[in-house]
Each structure stands twice: as C-alpha cells, then as structure tokens.
Amino acid sequence: MNYRKKTVVASVAGLTLEGMDIMFISFAMSMIISEFSIDLATGGLISSITNIGMLIGGVLFGILADKYGRVRIFTYTIILFAIGTALTGLATNIEQVYLYRFIAGLGAGGEYGIGMALVAEAWPKNKQGRVSSYVSVGAQYGVILAALLSAMILPVFGWRALFFVGVLPVIFAYIVRKNLDESPEWVAAQKEKQVESKKENGKLQKLFETPRIALTTVTLAIMATVQIAGYNGLMIWLPSMLQQSQGLSVSGSALWTISTAVGMIIGMLTFGQLIDRFGAKRSYGIFLLASASAVFLYSFAEGSVGVLIGGAIVGFFSNGMFAGYGALISSFYPVQVRSTATNTIFNFGRAVGGLSPILVGYILQSYDMTIAMTYLAALYCLSFIVMLSLKEKKELGSLEKHSV
Structure with a gap:
C-alpha cells in the first residue's frame, strides 16, 4: 500500500x-x-x-x-x-x-x-x-x-x-x-x-496575524459552528419533532435516522467530488443555500414517504458539507500551522455548535417545529453570507507569506 x-x-x-x-x-x-x-x-x-x-x-x-x-x-x-x-x-x-x-x-x-x-x-x-x-x-x-x-x-x-x-x-x-x-x-x-x-510551528497567534488572515479564521470558525449546530439540532431533536407532528412511532424514528444517515453519506461523497471540480466557494454556496431551503421546507413534509425522502434530502445537503472542512481549512494555512488551524477552528465549532440543541429545545417548548426549522435555515443563510468573504487560494499568497 x-x-x-x-x-x-x-x-x-x-x-x-x-x-x-x-x-x-x-x-x-x-x-x-x-x-x-x-x-x-x-x-x-x-x-x-x-x-x-x-x-x-x-x-x-x-x-x-x-x-x-x-x-x-x-x-x-x-x-x-x-x-x-x-x-x-x-x-x-x-x-x-x-x-x-x-x-x-x-x-x-x-x-x-x-x-x-x-x-x-x-x-x-x-x-x-x-x-x-x-x-x-x-x-x-x-x-x-x-x-x-x-x-x-x-x-x-x-x-x-x-x-x-x-x-x-x-x-x-x-x-x-x-x-x-x-x-x-x-x-x-x-x-x-x-x-x-x-x-x-503551531503558534496560535499565526491564525490572526493580519486582518486578512484573522477574517479568514473567524469566517471558517463561524461556518464550522453552523455545521455542527445544524447537525446536532437536526439529529437530536428531529425524531421527537416528527413523533409529535407526524405521529411517527419509535421504530419509524429509527427508520428515519437510517434514511437520513444514508443521505448524509451520499451527500458527503458527492460534496467531495464537487469541491475538487468547482472549488470551495461555489460548492459551499450551493449546499448552504440548498440546506437552508431543504430544512425550511421539511417542516411542511407530510406522510411517511415525505418524511423519509425529505430526511434523506436534508441529510444530503446539511451534512454533505461536513466532508469538505478538512480540505477547506487545510487549503488556507501553510504546513507550519495546518494542524493547529484545523483543530482549533473545527473544535471551536464543535464546542459552540454543540450548544444548539439547548436553543432548539427551548424553541420547541415555546413555539413549534416550523419556527425551529426556520432558525436552522437562518443559520445556513448566515454561514452563506460569511462564506462570501473567503478568498480563493490563489488570492491568499499573503497568508502563506506571513505565516512562515
């Protein structure tokens, strides 16, 4: 090998x-x-x-x-x-x-x-x-x-x-x-x-050394946070949401989980191909907007078929993007700080985004599934907006130069 x-x-x-x-x-x-x-x-x-x-x-x-x-x-x-x-x-x-x-x-x-x-x-x-x-x-x-x-x-x-x-x-x-x-x-x-x-090597301040690098780091941290917040909010609460709104049984929830996971895996493998072919900004732009639309529309899904197919589509787009973060973050930082950048940015997203289920739970308790899904859709729109500030790798010569 x-x-x-x-x-x-x-x-x-x-x-x-x-x-x-x-x-x-x-x-x-x-x-x-x-x-x-x-x-x-x-x-x-x-x-x-x-x-x-x-x-x-x-x-x-x-x-x-x-x-x-x-x-x-x-x-x-x-x-x-x-x-x-x-x-x-x-x-x-x-x-x-x-x-x-x-x-x-x-x-x-x-x-x-x-x-x-x-x-x-x-x-x-x-x-x-x-x-x-x-x-x-x-x-x-x-x-x-x-x-x-x-x-x-x-x-x-x-x-x-x-x-x-x-x-x-x-x-x-x-x-x-x-x-x-x-x-x-x-x-x-x-x-x-x-x-x-x-x-x-590995100096944390290198991730904020210039305004351009700092903006890139903050942008990637927000995108990673939204990724984790969306995933946790969906996977932890959606089964119980569907049990209430659609009368889904526990076994039906398990079937939904499998359907959504399959959609996620296919989405990840697809996204990996797209990011190589069309670049990070275009690929993330498409998937973020599609995630926002799919999550919002899913709150109106009806019937077991609609719930299962809709879950697979939501999983395809919302978690498909997870596959690109290793390549995305690595592409912006030189070898001397690459592990530091990838671990710091993505685990910041894990720590902050991991709190999302608390807010989703509060929304469900006070409002309904449509409002909860609107919140998740808004998160993907926020990620799309900040993503627009990213510069393609060819525009980031200064980052490599200042980081070594």
Whole structure:
C-alpha cells in the first residue's frame, strides 16, 4: 500500500474510532442516569464537558503536531481517548464520568485535525476534496459500529463493558506508529528552515496575524459552528419533532435516522467530488443555500414517504458539507500551522455548535417545529453570507507569506 492510501486508511480508522467513542455515551446515557440517580440536565452535561475537552485538545494537540510531527502526536491522541473511554467504565460517580469524558474529549479533539492534515499533505490539491470526504464518512461508520456494539453488549453486560471496548484503539495506534511514515511535506519544512520553523510551528497567534488572515479564521470558525449546530439540532431533536407532528412511532424514528444517515453519506461523497471540480466557494454556496431551503421546507413534509425522502434530502445537503472542512481549512494555512488551524477552528465549532440543541429545545417548548426549522435555515443563510468573504487560494499568497 502506498503512502497516500495509508494516510486515508489511518485517518478514516481514527475518525471511525472517535465517532464510536462519542456515540457510546448516547447509547449508554439512560443506564448511566439510572445508576447514578441523576436528572437529564446533569446527564446532558457529559456531552458538554466532552466538547470542551475536544476544543482544548484540538488546540493543544494541533500545536504539538505542527511542532513535533503528525504521526507521533496522532497516535498519542488515539491512545488518550482510548484511555479516557476505558476509564469511564470504572467511574464510581458522575464527577468521575465528567473527568474521564473530558480526557477522552482531549484525545478526540486532537485526532480530527491531525488526520486531515496528514491527508492534505499527502494528496494533490485537485483530489483533496474527495479524499477529505472519504475520511469524513468515517464518523458515520463510527456511529454504526457504536450502534452494533451497544446492541450486543448493553443488554448482556451493561454500560461499563461497552466503555471497556474503547481501549482497543490503543492497538490501532501502535499499528499506525509502526507502519505510517511522517508527512513528507512536514519533514521537508523542518529541513528547509529547521531552527526558525520549529519556533514558529503551531503558534496560535499565526491564525490572526493580519486582518486578512484573522477574517479568514473567524469566517471558517463561524461556518464550522453552523455545521455542527445544524447537525446536532437536526439529529437530536428531529425524531421527537416528527413523533409529535407526524405521529411517527419509535421504530419509524429509527427508520428515519437510517434514511437520513444514508443521505448524509451520499451527500458527503458527492460534496467531495464537487469541491475538487468547482472549488470551495461555489460548492459551499450551493449546499448552504440548498440546506437552508431543504430544512425550511421539511417542516411542511407530510406522510411517511415525505418524511423519509425529505430526511434523506436534508441529510444530503446539511451534512454533505461536513466532508469538505478538512480540505477547506487545510487549503488556507501553510504546513507550519495546518494542524493547529484545523483543530482549533473545527473544535471551536464543535464546542459552540454543540450548544444548539439547548436553543432548539427551548424553541420547541415555546413555539413549534416550523419556527425551529426556520432558525436552522437562518443559520445556513448566515454561514452563506460569511462564506462570501473567503478568498480563493490563489488570492491568499499573503497568508502563506506571513505565516512562515
């Protein structure tokens, strides 16, 4: 297997394991709440603390990967979220669950951007979009894997056993470390300007060094936040919305989830092709406006067929864009700060966008599904407006020049 394919396999597997780790909490939540006799809000805080860990881990490990190498730090992040996951199974109170999920979040937050940087530095520019989409689909594989493991383990062995499975990624980290060489582009950058480059690598202030770079960073952070806010708002609340508005059964909700996930996967693979062929601005412009329209119109869907097909269409556009963020963010930053930028920007989106379900829940409680979907549609319109400020890569020579 050549180096390019190895980076894809490693990054896909890393994101699959990360997605699996995150979803374990969702499947085990009811058992955890019951065992520790906590209320729903206290249980929901587990996810928020994990997101905070992701943001901190994303910044920290992004900087370290830019300074000391992609593969080495990539393996450390996998080991860390594996340890955090396994320790969760040993927790004796909710405070320990919070601590161990924070540790897992640190590792998971660092893994995403480093994997994306590895892929971006291994593949030519005209193929980075589709390769980024292959990696991004890994998160959906993780959801499926978590669902299968939960179905087999939870009824028989309980929630603790599920988290003990989370130690297995340590084996994967060992395999990666043994078989994957360091990024040639990163190695070349070290040799080219060894002392100066090492000092400059991974500096967070490089993301705001000039007004143009700062605007690019803020724009990408807003887009990432909308991406996560839209996904979480849709996936967490839509099944219950549909149960109320359409009289959908629990089994019908599961069918909806599968339909929407299939739409998401197809959308991600399609978006990867589009971004390579038509460029980032045009591709994101089309998908953002289509997402706003699809989400708004979906609030008027009727009948089981309309709900299922509409869910697949919403998933296609709204989550299809997820596939492009690795390629998009990587394209704006040079090798010296690429992992730092990707991890910081996307995990900021995770931390802030992860709060969206709270607002959606409030809207549903006070108003109705149409207002909630209008809010989500407005988010995609906001992302479209700020996206217009992005300059194509050929216009950003100053960014590369000022960042090295």
